[in-house]
């Protein structure tokens with residue numbers, strides 16, 4: 654199954670309710686500072702919504718909840734990998750996306766046979782403080798050469814006009830947060846994104 658090229662990330666079911674009807678087909682639920690008990694019903698709602706709209710749901714960080722909820726996809730960063738039970742994740746049949754920022758992280762990720770690799774921040778991001786300088790498009794090209802057929806997700810500072818250069822550099826998928834969530838008209842922005850990536 655090939656993943657959609659547009660991969661927005663949201664932090665609530667409310668966002669999914671607004672955006673899935675517009676045609677989003679790949680989406681990440683990235684909720685921070687919420688305990689597993691509180692998160693379980695939220696993930697169940699997100700699963701139901703994604704099923705109804707024929708979208709792939711990726712759960713960020715919360716691997717236990719993803720396993721227990723019968724999710725299909727999980728995204729883990731390097732620090733998440735330190736504490737995650739990878740064999741349990743694989744036994745549950747979860748597909749796995751992994752964040753990478755340098756060669757050591759990429760080597761670690763590839764050794765785990767991920768289902769996609771994310772590289773970031775390709776451009777500067779305002780979402781969170783990162784120790785990584787912007788990677789730039791040459792790095793995207795290098796990553797694609799190193800990972801071959803594995804899907805490459807470009808993240809960090811993406812805007813619709815940056816999708817085409819990211820694809821040309823070798824990204825298969827573009828992932829985005831604040832360009833949508835801080836936009837004055839997020840629905841219009843998502844329509845624009847869908848046009849720019851299909």
Ligand SMILES: Cc1ncc(COP(=O)(O)OP(=O)(O)O)c(N)n1
Pocket residue numbers: 681683713714728729730731732733750752771772773806808828
């Ligand atoms: C598609 C995608 N790429 C990268 C990340 C970042 O994951 P991580 O480094 O674990 O940071 P948090 O998002 O958990 O703060 C991601 N979530 N999705």
Ligand SMILES: Cc1nc(C(=O)O)sc1CCOP(=O)(O)O
Pocket residue numbers: 752753772773774775777778779780781808809810811828829830831832
């Ligand atoms: C969550 C995340 N991870 C990154 C990484 O480089 O691993 S960059 C990032 C934030 C992306 O947000 P925006 O589209 O608003 O820049």
Ligand SMILES: [Mg+2]
Pocket residue numbers: 713714728729730733
């Ligand atoms: Mg994480």
